Amino acid sequence: MTPQRFVDHAGWRRNRRAVRVEDDGLVIEQFFGGEVRVPWVDAIDLYWQGRDAVMVVTPGRVFRFDRRVEGLETLVAAMVDALSAADVSPDDADVRRWLGRDRRAEGMNCREARQARLRLLLVFFVLTVGAALGLWLEPLAGPVCATLVWILTFLEAFSLARPLAGLRTVLDVTPSGVTLRDSEHFCRLSWHDIRQCYRRRNGDLLVSGEGRDDAIVVPNDPRLRDAMQAIERVMMGMTRIVLATAPPPPGALSRARLTGDEPLDDRGLSRVEPEDAP
Numbered sequence: 001m002t003p004q005r006f007v008d009h010a011g012w013r014r015n016r017r018a019v020r021v022e023d024d025g026l027v028i029e030q031f032f033g034g035e036v037r038v039p040w041v042d043a044i045d046l047y048w049q050g051r052d053a054v055m056v057v058t059p060g061r062v063f064r065f066d067r068r069v070e071g072l073e074t075l076v077a078a079m080v081d082a083l084s085a086a087d088v089s090p091d092d093a094d095v096r097r098w099l100g101r102d103r104r105a106e107g108m109n110c111r112e113a114r115q116a117r118l119r120l121l122l123v124f125f126v127l128t129v130g131a132a133l134g135l136w137l138e139p140l141a142g143p144v145c146a147t148l149v150w151i152l153t154f155l156e157a158f159s160l161a162r163p164l165a166g167l168r169t170v171l172d173v174t175p176s177g178v179t180l181r182d183s184e185h186f187c188r189l190s191w192h193d194i195r196q197c198y199r200r201r202n203g204d205l206l207v208s209g210e211g212r213d214d215a216i217v218v219p220n221d222p223r224l225r226d227a228m229q230a231i232e233r234v235m236m237g238m239t240r241i242v243l244a245t246a247p248p249p250p251g252a253l254s255r256a257r258l259t260g261d262e263p264l265d266d267r268g269l270s271r272v273e274p275e276d277a278p
Contacts, residue, residue: 003027006075010068019069021078023086026056028063038063040086041094044239046079059098059237090238095191096175098237103173103230107221169219173227178207180216187216197235207231 003022011017012031020027026043028036038058045057053066054076069075172179177190193209200206203220205228218228 004074004078006072007070008065008068009070010066019065019075021075021082023082026063026079039094040083041088041090042237043079043083043088044236046076046083048076057236059233090191092175094237095234098234099173099175099230102175103171103227105171105224105227107169107171107219107223169221169224171218171224171227173230178216178231180218187214189214189216191234191238194235194238197231205231207235 003020006019006021008014008016008018015030015032017029017031020029025040026038028038030036038056042058043056044059045055047055049055049064053064054072056063056065056079065072065075168182170181177188177193179188180186189207189209193214194207195210196206196208198206205218205220206215207218208215218224218231
């Protein structure tokens with residue numbers, strides 16, 4: 001197809017001179033910093049926000065085009081035609097680009113770790129109170145009670161050390177897939193085998209395949225957060241969304257962005273308010 005160019009009449013406010021639609025992707029002409037190219041394989045969602053703006057969602061970035069772009073309906077039609085003709089099946093090179101780099105992270109189930117530590121503090125508190133009562137009732141028994149407190153606390157800490165070590169999780173995120181290891185499980189899923197990827201209400205990330213045992217639960221640990229976001233970014237790129245080719249009728253509700261507690265292909269009815277992107 002012949003490249004089509006659409007001028008952004010308010011582009012000086014967002015460093016965007018014009019938009020070009022080409023066979024291999026969308027090109028953003030900037031006033032400063034050169035051109036930004038968006039391959040069609042990155043355009044995972046295209047939809048109208050109300051009747052006056054169109055959203056193009058890519059892994060990690062959202063582009064917004066409003067009525068100040070010349071010929072908005074023509075721009076959308078050109079993007080839909082180009083997307084329909086393009087090969088948007090992600091390959092290993094696309095996954096590697098979305099991922100950026102390999103990631104290995106170590107963390108643990110913070111909720112269970114907090115429970116174990118709370119148990120240790122509770123034992124220490126109870127034994128300390130018992131030693132204090134023993135000292136008050138029998139001064140000669142005070143040192144014996146104090147010694148007993150520290151011995152029992154040490155034994156309790158030692159007994160908790162192994163369960164805490166068992167909560168350790170190792171997560172590997174590479175262009176070939178996701179691997180999780182802990183004391184009880186080992187699971188590896190390639191990107192094309194993953195069927196669901198979403199956040200639970202407690203913040204854990206569930207990545208599952210077709211089989212019952214093909215599931216990875218990544219605990220909500222700050223040390224694993226970067227790897228979790230990388231997984232979500234790649235899975236966004238692997239997800240194909242039906243294109244919205246025409247503006248919604250007046251009064252219609254706009255499509256919702258993900259809240260983090262549903263599968264990636266889930267959409268609801270709510271307002272969307274992304275920032276303008278160049």
